[in-house]
Amino acid sequence: MTGSPELLAAPTPLAQPIHPVLMKGNEAMAEAAIQAGCDAYFGYPITPQAEILEWMARRMPELGRTFVQAESELGAINMALGAASTGARVLVSSSGPGISLMAEAMSYMAGSELPMVLINVMRGGPGLGSIGPAQSDYFQATKGHGHGDYRVPVLAPASIAEAMALVADAFELAERYRTPVMILADGVIGQMMEPVDPTYRTPPRRSADWALTGADDRPPRAVRSLQLQPEALEAHGRRLQAKFATIAECEVRWAGEQLEDAEIVIVAYGTSARVARTAIERAREDGLRVGLFRPITLWPFPSAALSAVAADRRAILVVEMSSGQMLEDVRLAIDGGFPIFFHGRTGGMVPTPGDVVEAARQAWAATGPDDEPDPLSLIELGERSSVVTR
């Protein structure tokens, strides 16, 4: 089941079947960007995304394209801003601490309506935190980064194959809407290897009639976020908001698994969704009907779809590698009509399938009549998971 409107072109069919190859998530995303036609990459090393930079350092010069390891994340993203101003297809990648440094330029690029793809391979925070996998930058990605009144689309892959496809989609979205687009991955997606079909997609180029290419035979253009006249800035802001409304209407994506008969719906994205998938198999073996609602766009969040899916269920269980960030969007989507439970691990810890089964069991037990038999009562429970009833 999928809620994605098929707006993006399908991959080109291949004449011959291609054998799967084993690729690391970071390297697969980097190669997908190259195959998508990335003209320039700017970065600065940080774990757990360093292999993106390393891959680009080797591959981009081979292809005669631009690779710069900048002096800092600030340098990298401002170089990207400059390159994007010329109409180039630009990629930047980092992890939480680096993304925070890039926040200012994200705001400038959103204000200047510059396309760019930014990959965040999340690690534990706040501050330097740890290098372990985390999903603690959800707020930053979906509500924050820089100052001002803007949004950027955020795409969350749950497998390496999906990460590759989303990189190409991200370039297309960035150029269609003239906006930065963020890929929100985590240390597991970045560091693991999975077999993937090495098929790639190159989004068609759009005419960039705003790009700074030299005004020899045409009127001059300007790319800027500065609008000192309040009337002008308000009008600019309204235009941006209209664009964000279009994105929110047309670009929502999510996927569902085993939802048809599910009493408990787990809402999880990225690596947490993978863990949930295994937990759902185990729970169902024991008679507990659990399904998965997996947002693929975190902004725009699939609120209407989740609200529709949640109707008539027994409970929602949100699973994240954070203290409860996407949880807030789930609560907004459900709007108080429903019991919502949460299970989260932080600091580089990943929830285990056993933890999630236990959380689902507790959600089930807490929402039924008192004398209802518990389908999982025979399971031997280990250390109790950190379930918080909301």
Add this chain to the structure above:
Amino acid sequence: MQHATIFGGFGGQGLLFAGHLLAQAAVLEGRDVSWMPSYGPEMRGGTASCTVIVADHPIGSPIVDAADSVVALNPPSLAKFEPILVPGGLLVLNASLIEAQPQRTDRDVLALPCTALARISGDDRMVSVVALGGLVGRTGIVGADAVRRALSDLIGVKRPDLIAADLAALEHGLEQAGVLQRV
């Protein structure tokens, strides 16, 4: 069928490589597989690990709370991963470095002198390939021939000079898996 193996040892013992070999062998057999390393400082000399899941269906969680097999190349990894071995699971131990006896009795143990066998194979660095031979020989997660082809895929071009020693190390592990008694 799904089989999760955790490889643990010192950085430099080649356990990420052994896991990669197993994963590549699974790909060659058309299986689904995930390879997840402990990453970061472990790569620079401390204790490292990787988890390889081989399955006949799409893999959910690449992180496990129970391992079907544990390959422990040093004492700390035995202490760390023995508790999450499933009952009846396989422990492959590098007997050259691990003197301690496993704590549990509800498991199969394959105690291989990996370091010594690597030396006989012609290269001290092949410790983890010996262990992989033992793992594959005992469990049949993937076929031995797929591992030989995977070796050729992964190092045949980059380091053809190492192929002979790697293959010898693999054969030593496979052979010992058949010879050593279950304890």
